[in-house]
Structures are given as C-alpha cells and as structure tokens.
Amino acid sequence: MPLREYIINDIKPLNINDKVSDVQMIFNELTYSHIPVENNGTYQGCISETDAHCFDSQKSIFDCNYALETFFVRSDTNWLDVLETFAQNNCNIMPVLDKRDNYLGYYELSDIIGLFNDTPFFAEPGGILIVEKGVHDYSFSEISQIVESNDAKILGAFISKMDSDIVQITLKLGNSGLQDVIQTFRRYSYNIISGHEEDSYAENLKERSEYLKKYLDI
Numbered sequence: 001m002p003l004r005e006y007i008i009n010d011i012k013p014l015n016i017n018d019k020v021s022d023v024q025m026i027f028n029e030l031t032y033s034h035i036p037v038e039n040n041g042t043y044q045g046c047i048s049e050t051d052a053h054c055f056d057s058q059k060s061i062f063d064c065n066y067a068l069e070t071f072f073v074r075s076d077t078n079w080l081d082v083l084e085t086f087a088q089n090n091c092n093i094m095p096v097l098d099k100r101d102n103y104l105g106y107y108e109l110s111d112i113i114g115l116f117n118d119t120p121f122f123a124e125p126g127g128i129l130i131v132e133k134g135v136h137d138y139s140f141s142e143i144s145q146i147v148e149s150n151d152a153k154i155l156g157a158f159i160s161k162m163d164s165d166i167v168q169i170t171l172k173l174g175n176s177g178l179q180d181v182i183q184t185f186r187r188y189s190y191n192i193i194s195g196h197e198e199d200s201y202a203e204n205l206k207e208r209s210e211y212l213k214k215y216l217d218i
Contacts, residue, residue, distance in 0.1 A: 003107065004075060006112070007107065008105050008106055009105040011106075013037055013043070014036070014037045014038070015039070016037055016062045017061070018060065019060055020052060020057050020058070020061065020063075023035065023047060023052045024053060024057060027052055032092060032093045033049055033092045034046035034069065034091050035093070036095045037061055037065075037068060041102075041103075042103075043095060043097060045065075045069050045071075046095065047061060047068055048067075048069060069091075071088075071089045071091070071094070072095040074096070074097060075096055075097070075104055079115055082094060082107060086109050092108065092109040092110070094106055094109070121172050126155055126175065127172070128171070128173075129170075129173060129182065129185075129192070129194070130169070130192075130194040131191065132166060132167070132168045132190065132191040133167065133169075133189065134166060135162065135163075135164075136165075140157065142188065143169060143171070147171070147181055150180045150184055151175075152178075154173060154174070157171045157172070
C-alpha cells in the first residue's frame with residue numbers, strides 16, 4: 001500500500017536556532033504532539049509539546065536539543081511499520097525521510113489509521129475466527145492450509161495475543177459458514193476462542209478506529 005500520497009508539508013520543520021517561545025506559540029495553534037526540527041536542511045529530531053511548555057521560552061531549541069526525539073520512517077516503510085512507530089513514540093505526527101536522510105514531510109496518525117478501513121479485513125464481508133495454540137506448535141502455513149482446504153479464503157490474519165507459551169491468531173475469512181473450518185481447526189488441536197459469522201469483532205474494531213480518527217481530527 002503506497003503511502004507517498006499521504007506525505008504532508010503544511011508545516012515546515014523548525015530551525016534548531018529558533019526560540020522556544022516560537023515553538024510554544026506553534027503548539028498553541030496546533031493539535032500535534034511533536035514538531036520536526038532541522039539544522040541546515042538536516043533532520044535533527046522532534047520536539048514534543050510537553051517538553052516545549054516546560055522549557056524557558058527565551059532559550060533556543062539548540063539549548064534544549066538533548067530532549068529532541070529522533071524517531072522517523074522512510075518513504076518506503078510499510079504502513080503497518082509506520083503505525084507501529086507511531087505507537088512506540090506516542091505521537092500523532094511522523095517525519096518521513098528518503099534513503100539519503102532528506103526530509104520529505106510528515107504523516108498524520110489519523111491518515112494512517114484511516115487506511116485500516118480500506119483494507120479487506122474491514123471492508124469485505126466475512127466472518128471472524130480467533131484460534132489458540134502453543135507458541136511453538138502453530139504455523140501460518142498450517143493455518144492457511146486448514147482454511148483453504150474448506151474452500152474458504154483468508155482476508156486478514158494477525159497475532160492478537162501472545163503469552164509465554166500460548167498464541168492467539170485472529171482471522172477474517174471471506175465467506176460465511178465457519179463451522180467446517182472450526183471443526184478442522186479442532187482436529188488440528190487448535191482451541192477455538194471465538195467464531196463470529198456476523199463479523200461483530202471486525203465491526204467493533206472498525207468503530208473504534210473511526211472513533212479514534214474523529215477524535216484526532218478535533
């Protein structure tokens with residue numbers, strides 16, 4: 001899924017020599033958690049809203065550069081990895097660099113979350129099945145074989161829970177009639193945690209995604 005069309009340049013990076021008071025003013029006007037900072041065209045990191053309001057307004061960003069957070073993604077980073085980087089850094093803006101470390105712009109978290117709603121996992125009708133097995137005993141090739149041997153198609157799959165020795169896999173299947181698939185999983189010693197033909201689990205995830213996107217747009 002290409003993300004280049006989602007790169008935004010509405011806000012230019014701050015300069016390392018800008019005053020903290022300028023940063024504070026920008027945060028008062030925006031809802032971003034961070035603002036990128038550059039020095040002579042080179043990306044230095046991001047200053048957070050929390051830090052900006054704690055610093056002496058008469059100082060420069062350079063005086064506070066120890067607090068810059070250096071997270072970013074590449075222009076060719078997969079959208080799931082982009083989303084993971086957002087989560088790891090607790091931010092709603094993500095600087096994008098090319099392979100030569102040139103700053104290209106940034107992603108907004110609401111745009112990336114919105115991509116979920118366009119995936120077959122949410123957009124296509126189907127059923128949700130959650131299975132469980134030992135962390136060393138399952139394989140996605142086996143899971144695919146079980147599903148496809150019953151003339152079903154996998155529209156999405158991810159590990160939704162992992163303990164020390166147990167893993168849960170959430171599947172969305174592209175047709176109704178999960179009972180044959182469920183029975184086959186049981187024959188292969190998978191525990192069935194949940195199986196919903198009406199797809200309520202996916203709808204719940206989608207509603208939460210849409211609610212979060214609306215909240216971020218406020």
